[in-house]
Amino acid sequence: MAARAAFIREIKGKSNMLANGATGTGISAHKRANDLSDFADELDMIEGLGVEAIELPTYDMDIVIGGKIRRQQLEALKRACAGRDVVYSVHGPLSINFMDEAWRLPRHMEVLEASLEVAAEVGAEHYVIHSGLVPQQQAQGIEAAYERQREWLARAGDVAARLDLVLCVETLFAGYEGRARSASPARLAAELAAIDHPNVLATLDFSHAYLKLDYDGQRDSFVEEVKAIAPWARHLHIHDSFGRQDDIWMFTEGERMAYGHGDLHLPVGWGDIPWDRIVAECEFPEGVLFNIELKERYWYAAQETVDATKRLAETARVIGRAVAA
Numbered sequence: 001m002a003a004r005a006a007f008i009r010e011i012k013g014k015s016n017m018l019a020n021g022a023t024g025t026g027i028s029a030h031k032r033a034n035d036l037s038d039f040a041d042e043l044d045m046i047e048g049l050g051v052e053a054i055e056l057p058t059y060d061m062d063i064v065i066g067g068k069i070r071r072q073q074l075e076a077l078k079r080a081c082a083g084r085d086v087v088y089s090v091h092g093p094l095s096i097n098f099m100d101e102a103w104r105l106p107r108h109m110e111v112l113e114a115s116l117e118v119a120a121e122v123g124a125e126h127y128v129i130h131s132g133l134v135p136q137q138q139a140q141g142i143e144a145a146y147e148r149q150r151e152w153l154a155r156a157g158d159v160a161a162r163l164d165l166v167l168c169v170e171t172l173f174a175g176y177e178g179r180a181r182s183a184s185p186a187r188l189a190a191e192l193a194a195i196d197h198p199n200v201l202a203t204l205d206f207s208h209a210y211l212k213l214d215y216d217g218q219r220d221s222f223v224e225e226v227k228a229i230a231p232w233a234r235h236l237h238i239h240d241s242f243g244r245q246d247d248i249w250m251f252t253e254g255e256r257m258a259y260g261h262g263d264l265h266l267p268v269g270w271g272d273i274p275w276d277r278i279v280a281e282c283e284f285p286e287g288v289l290f291n292i293e294l295k296e297r298y299w300y301a302a303q304e305t306v307d308a309t310k311r312l313a314e315t316a317r318v319i320g321r322a323v324a325a
Contacts, residue, residue: 016052017287021318023087023125025309026053026291027302031060036073040080049306053087055291056122059094063118067110074118081122089126089168089235089289090119098152099132099145105152113159120163126235126289127165128203129156131172131188133180142181150195157197168235170203173212173263176245184216185209186228193232201285204233205293206273207263210243219243223277230282231319238309239293240264240271253297265295268308275308279316286318 018024027046032038046054056077058064063073081088092115096108112129119127134145153169160167171188174180183191185204192202204226213222222243246262256262260271268275290313292305 018314020314020316021286021288021320022284022313022316023287023289024052025306025313026055026087026089026289027051027306028055028091028291028293029057030296031057034062036061036076036080039077043080043084047084047086049303050310051086051292051306053089053289053291054084055089055091055128055293056081056124058090058115058118059092064093064111064114067107067114069114069117074121077118078122087289088122088124089128089291090115090122090124091128092116092119094130096129097132098149098156099134100148102148105148109152109155112156116156116159116163116165116167119165124165125287126168126203127160128168128170128235128237130170131183131191133172133174133182136179136181146183146191150191153191153200154195154197157195157200160199165199166234167200168203168233169200170235170237171205171209171212171229173208173215176215176247182212184212184218185225189229189232192229201234202229202232203235203237204229205237206278207239207241207243207265207271208237210241210273211245211263214243215245223274223281226278227282230284232285234285234288236284236288236290237293238268238290238305238312239295240266240268240273242271243273253295265293265298267294267298267301267305268292268312270301275312279312281317283317283319286320288316288318290316 029042032042063070096112132149134142156167171185172182174182210222213219241264242260244261250256290309292309294305
């Protein structure tokens, strides 16, 4: 336990904020070999981009198996992460869904608790969890799902607090088929206000928000919706898109880019998200992290994207602290 505490102090002691109070710019790593034997090479490459932070995709690293931690695999990740001058965040399993049926929620919590323990052991500060999805149904059923999510996110916040983590609930979209419902950015902000837990804040994924609002016929309200959740957003997912539904069959990803459809994870500036207006009008909490999520096919533009995101992070309007803190 003492060695683990020293490792976490070493990692977390490296969090130096920018002059405006933002943590800075990060980027999401990609797993290479399944046994993580070359993951240090991935982190070396990312550090060479000059970022302040790295998001670890533990959802795809075979570290949690059946709700339990596979210690050997976790130790491999810790070895790769140790001794680096960066801040870490973790993206946990995307399938965790506290708007699911009540009988399945303990299983989601079991996986989340193990995943939070992994994040704590690598010294992460933010843990990214997706906001819930619920099948399309009458209003009473949807509101009952929101109530379940509030209850279980508050419980999860207590676990995160014990581990010195901030649970960052990510804006999501539900696809173009009309079979599911996700929260708008403003609705997610209202849910976080109702939960009112200092360790339950937001991940603002701008492209996800754009796609959600486009589906709802609310593209014109994009900036206003983003402004509503920005004060809760300690973690940002930065990647570009056109906010258009992925509703036409495409043969290749290049065709999808040609049409501008879907959650493209493009370099900043390749889509039409109004980044300059966002940083001019939104107020983000102290410690906000601008984390890039770039699709692997566009990594030839990684340095370009990091440089553009650094400019956003350095000029962002940062308030004293997150709303719930």
